[in-house]
Amino acid sequence: MPKDHGIGASSKRREDVRFLTGTGNYTDDINVHGQLYVHFLRSDVAHGRINKVDTAAASEMPGVVRVFTGADFEGVGSIPCGWQVTDRFGEVMQEPPHPVLAQGKVRHVGDPIAAVVAESLSQARDAAEAIEFDIDELPAVVDMKEALKDGAPKVHDDLKNNLCYDWGFVEENREAVDKAIKEAAHVTTLELVNNRLVANPMEPRVAVGDYNRANDESTLYTTSQNPHVIRLLMGAFVLGIPEHKLRVIAPDVGGGFGTKIFHYAEEAFCTFAARQLARPVKWTSTRSEAFMSDAHGRDHVTKIELALDKDNNFTALRTDTYANMGAYLSTFAPSVPTWLHGTLMAGNYKTPLIYVNVKAVFTNTVPVDAYRGAGRPEATFQLERVVDKAARELGVDPIALRRQNFISEFPYATPVAVEYDTGDYTATMDKLEEIADIAGFAARRKESEAKGKLRGLGVNCYIEACGIAPSNLVGQLGARAGLYESATVRVNATGSISVMTGSHSHGQGHETAFPQVVAEMLGIPEDQIDIVHGDTARTPMGMGTYGSRSLAVGGSAMVRATEKIINKAKKIASHLMEASEADIELKDGQFTVAGTDKSVAWGDVTLAAYVPHNYPLEDIEPGLEETAFYDPSNFTYPSGAYACEVELDPDTGKVTVERFSAADDFGNIINPMIVSGQVHGGIAQGVGQALMENCVYDENGQLLSASYMDYAMPRADDVPFYSVDHSCVTPCTHNPLGVKGCGEAGAIGSPPAVINAVVDALQSGGHDVTHIDMPASPSRVWAAMNG
Amino acid sequence: MYNFDIVRPSSVADAVAALGEEDAQALGGGQTLIPTLKQRLASPAKLVSLAGIAEMKGVCTGDDGVLCIGGGTTHGTVAAEATAYPALAALAGNIGDPAVRNRGTIGGSLANNDPSACYPSAALASGATIVTNTREIAADDFFEGMFTTALNEGEIICEVRFPVPEKANYQKFEQPASRFALVGVFVAKYADGVRVAVTGASNDGVFRWTEAEAALSSNFSSSALDGMSVSSDDMIADMHGSAAYRAHLVGVMTKRAVAAAG
Numbered sequence A: 001m002p003k004d005h006g007i008g009a010s011s012k013r014r015e016d017v018r019f020l021t022g023t024g025n026y027t028d029d030i031n032v033h034g035q036l037y038v039h040f041l042r043s044d045v046a047h048g049r050i051n052k053v054d055t056a057a058a059s060e061m062p063g064v065v066r067v068f069t070g071a072d073f074e075g076v077g078s079i080p081c082g083w084q085v086t087d088r089f090g091e092v093m094q095e096p097p098h099p100v101l102a103q104g105k106v107r108h109v110g111d112p113i114a115a116v117v118a119e120s121l122s123q124a125r126d127a128a129e130a131i132e133f134d135i136d137e138l139p140a141v142v143d144m145k146e147a148l149k150d151g152a153p154k155v156h157d158d159l160k161n162n163l164c165y166d167w168g169f170v171e172e173n174r175e176a177v178d179k180a181i182k183e184a185a186h187v188t189t190l191e192l193v194n195n196r197l198v199a200n201p202m203e204p205r206v207a208v209g210d211y212n213r214a215n216d217e218s219t220l221y222t223t224s225q226n227p228h229v230i231r232l233l234m235g236a237f238v239l240g241i242p243e244h245k246l247r248v249i250a251p252d253v254g255g256g257f258g259t260k261i262f263h264y265a266e267e268a269f270c271t272f273a274a275r276q277l278a279r280p281v282k283w284t285s286t287r288s289e290a291f292m293s294d295a296h297g298r299d300h301v302t303k304i305e306l307a308l309d310k311d312n313n314f315t316a317l318r319t320d321t322y323a324n325m326g327a328y329l330s331t332f333a334p335s336v337p338t339w340l341h342g343t344l345m346a347g348n349y350k351t352p353l354i355y356v357n358v359k360a361v362f363t364n365t366v367p368v369d370a371y372r373g374a375g376r377p378e379a380t381f382q383l384e385r386v387v388d389k390a391a392r393e394l395g396v397d398p399i400a401l402r403r404q405n406f407i408s409e410f411p412y413a414t415p416v417a418v419e420y421d422t423g424d425y426t427a428t429m430d431k432l433e434e435i436a437d438i439a440g441f442a443a444r445r446k447e448s449e450a451k452g453k454l455r456g457l458g459v460n461c462y463i464e465a466c467g468i469a470p471s472n473l474v475g476q477l478g479a480r481a482g483l484y485e486s487a488t489v490r491v492n493a494t495g496s497i498s499v500m501t502g503s504h505s506h507g508q509g510h511e512t513a514f515p516q517v518v519a520e521m522l523g524i525p526e527d528q529i530d531i532v533h534g535d536t537a538r539t540p541m542g543m544g545t546y547g548s549r550s551l552a553v554g555g556s557a558m559v560r561a562t563e564k565i566i567n568k569a570k571k572i573a574s575h576l577m578e579a580s581e582a583d584i585e586l587k588d589g590q591f592t593v594a595g596t597d598k599s600v601a602w603g604d605v606t607l608a609a610y611v612p613h614n615y616p617l618e619d620i621e622p623g624l625e626e627t628a629f630y631d632p633s634n635f636t637y638p639s640g641a642y643a644c645e646v647e648l649d650p651d652t653g654k655v656t657v658e659r660f661s662a663a664d665d666f667g668n669i670i671n672p673m674i675v676s677g678q679v680h681g682g683i684a685q686g687v688g689q690a691l692m693e694n695c696v697y698d699e700n701g702q703l704l705s706a707s708y709m710d711y712a713m714p715r716a717d718d719v720p721f722y723s724v725d726h727s728c729v730t731p732c733t734h735n736p737l738g739v740k741g742c743g744e745a746g747a748i749g750s751p752p753a754v755i756n757a758v759v760d761a762l763q764s765g766g767h768d769v770t771h772i773d774m775p776a777s778p779s780r781v782w783a784a785m786n787g
Numbered sequence B: 001m002y003n004f005d006i007v008r009p010s011s012v013a014d015a016v017a018a019l020g021e022e023d024a025q026a027l028g029g030g031q032t033l034i035p036t037l038k039q040r041l042a043s044p045a046k047l048v049s050l051a052g053i054a055e056m057k058g059v060c061t062g063d064d065g066v067l068c069i070g071g072g073t074t075h076g077t078v079a080a081e082a083t084a085y086p087a088l089a090a091l092a093g094n095i096g097d098p099a100v101r102n103r104g105t106i107g108g109s110l111a112n113n114d115p116s117a118c119y120p121s122a123a124l125a126s127g128a129t130i131v132t133n134t135r136e137i138a139a140d141d142f143f144e145g146m147f148t149t150a151l152n153e154g155e156i157i158c159e160v161r162f163p164v165p166e167k168a169n170y171q172k173f174e175q176p177a178s179r180f181a182l183v184g185v186f187v188a189k190y191a192d193g194v195r196v197a198v199t200g201a202s203n204d205g206v207f208r209w210t211e212a213e214a215a216l217s218s219n220f221s222s223s224a225l226d227g228m229s230v231s232s233d234d235m236i237a238d239m240h241g242s243a244a245y246r247a248h249l250v251g252v253m254t255k256r257a258v259a260a261a262g
């Protein structure tokens, strides 16, 4: 019997009631009395020198309260970057300033030149058209390799060049890897592009700044995955507002996928302008603005070489990657192609020697930062593609080649500086072969061929690293933040509970899953427990939600705080029952004394804590509220095996995904339904990246895919019914729940499966195609066939 | 969006009068025009909504067997009611999504003449007649290249008359993002010959593939098109497909349309 509550139950997502009935409270639903509206005048050239921005006429327009330009932000801080990478020569990365509004130059299409604050949005837009500006267009750099050439136009005049950093990892391995590749029996080489993506959460970004003159307090309502991080970055680095005078609230957040981690200029602007004008200021991004102002994802160009010995054992791996930073360094941008990418290059395999080189490059494009998976999809894609290519070159079964090279003993220290605590890659591959019915593929291929279609099967593995930690290590790696999480468990007098967590949901279902854990621990119903999140004034300092960290890190903090609650409650219960504390047991919401029939209910104990008439006041304080901060000792390492089957129409090049199977090991599972949903969504995004989505700039830096007319989002009929399984469980050994994280796996594991399948289909049709870049759109596939 | 006035006439005559004023523009279903206004790419002073004009709505078959569709008829209504011309109904039923089909109109689509729109291919392949408030225009004379038609300023499409073919089919190869036609081919077989109209492909907008028409008129089977191709010279090339790819798809879609027409 599956459980119907607590850990392991598929409890229905309680938050969906409000999301699906239109009663959610998103940032755009927030309107503050007396609010003004801001419209940003954004650059329509990719690179230009600002000679003049004349706001005089605009300022006179009806309803206009004030027009701001870069000059108004002279004394204000730069939008900070949260991670400093040290290059392979020991130098710190080049870190250009990022003004709230452009100063001196515009550096990408969408860079804000001026901001008009007016009584209504249409008045602000009208006035923006009256701003007279004179910008000399400069040659733009878009292509990363061109950007690094001598004499290329510089995105930032004050930097040496457009190279943010040249990172080597592990630098000491460099020569040994070169040597191993030179001496290998076989080397498979692959050059590929990991396409630039736009995250496109359903809810565009919104910011509302408010200022209370009475107590000098600022409040920012914003679409954020991590309000405390925004408060720290914006308060300390940009606007100089101390934490106790700044509150950041992120109410319901309608999807983020990483792009709502970062601190954005619009947030700082609204907070700043509200203080200047002593009136609330609201900005709601249009979808068009989102395309040119939300941080983009991926955008790597890579050459990867895999060396094998004569028995097909992997002996060395070398990669050479160009990673696009865009025009400015977004909050975590430098960490994505380095510590979130290089450390994953071992994948599921015991390759003894690995060297990863990454050149991060400034270009005249929108900043690039973490997008679902962040670095790990890029690592997985290149590794799983090159392994597949090697199998085809060597004429061996791609699954067998993988199995042969699997890591099988844990803990396992990789040559790229991480230690996998647990995993069983053979088990997930076995499970995959079963749920994907790999054995039945040949028959299905025949059926497709009878219809004149090609059919391909692609299989791959993935490893991911979630809950990036511990803080002291990431500090050494350049993080400018800690990566712990916090929770306060507040038990109310009658026994109900509010859990204040530093994690924040942007759709994941924390309000349902987190109470399942506490309910299990205390033996009380889930509906007595609520989650409070998304408000710096109501939650302890926490780092928010990204990197599949919420349950593994935030959940662990919650467990620790609940353990403290249980300890104290047992003390109270022992007093109430006049028994020794050591004999008290808590089960199904009842405290009992071992070996007796004495018991007190959970509610009796909680009431005693707040109405301490019969209470050991000399020994313990009244009240029942505990806080814990949890800093993990290691990442968690979910892993899995994915299979994709595609049908390819040779007449048109159109690829359809016919079957998709995922066998994941996420460690222990709190809510299987939510986990399946996370995998479903991740696969949809992975299929989107592999077949449809592409953010395209022309050589002048104009964004060609600037709306849904040209940027192809996957829709329901673009994906099949998935077969997902998470019954292979090797619990994480170092967090109290044994959980690993599941939020990004689908997006990490699926793109190589799709492309492996497309290549397989093409080769089955006799086409000499060894690789196709994403997205494998109909026109690209057709071009590959007719190469 | 800029400010504008809107009027809702209930007759063609009132609409024509309203359109005579300076900077007035007709509003059909708004599925093209409203997004254009929202992006501030157009700034009409007055919109003249055609949505309340009963005489411009509906689907019927005339005594001559010709299918008549009011210029203000929505795609959804055509999909449901043009049963006399199944290929046309199917085309309408596959435009955009339900929200678009419940508002967008045939008159708006033809007047707009988007090079990737579906309806222009049906009108051209059917040899339809576009009836305006002042005249009747043969489809062959109506489409004058991307976003350009024979309509004069203020002229309204009141009705479109489609001779119903013996056999017909529309094949649309969707552009992956917009799901407009990357290439769409409408094939219609009449007693006196076959007409083939291609949308989505050409820089000149919808066009007739006359070589294919000739071949199919003598042998209405997809094999009649073997070895035949359109030139890629004037084809659209963009991030979704090269000119050569579009030219190739014209051949594929035409064959499929012939095969599906039966």
Ligand SMILES: Cc1cc2nc3c(=O)[nH]c(=O)nc-3n(C[C@H](O)[C@H](O)[C@H](O)COP(=O)(O)OP(=O)(O)OC[C@H]3O[C@@H](n4cnc5c(N)ncnc54)[C@H](O)[C@@H]3O)c2cc1C
Binding pocket: B025, B026, B027, B028, B029, B030, B031, B032, B033, B034, B050, B071, B072, B094, B095, B096, B097, B100, B103, B104, B105, B106, B107, B108, B109, B111, B112, B114, B116, B117, B118, B119, B155, B156, B157, B158, B178, B179, B180, B181
């Ligand atoms: C999401 C989406 C998907 C779409 N997908 C497709 C698709 O797959 N295939 C496709 O063909 N189209 C597609 N369209 C376009 C859709 O069919 C539009 O409805 C159509 O192009 C315009 O019709 P309308 O009635 O909305 O015209 P409007 O937007 O109101 O007007 C368009 C133009 O025509 C003029 N006009 C309107 N009615 C008349 C009239 N009766 N006489 C003279 N001039 C008139 C207007 O002045 C304006 O210039 C899509 C649109 C959207 C928003």
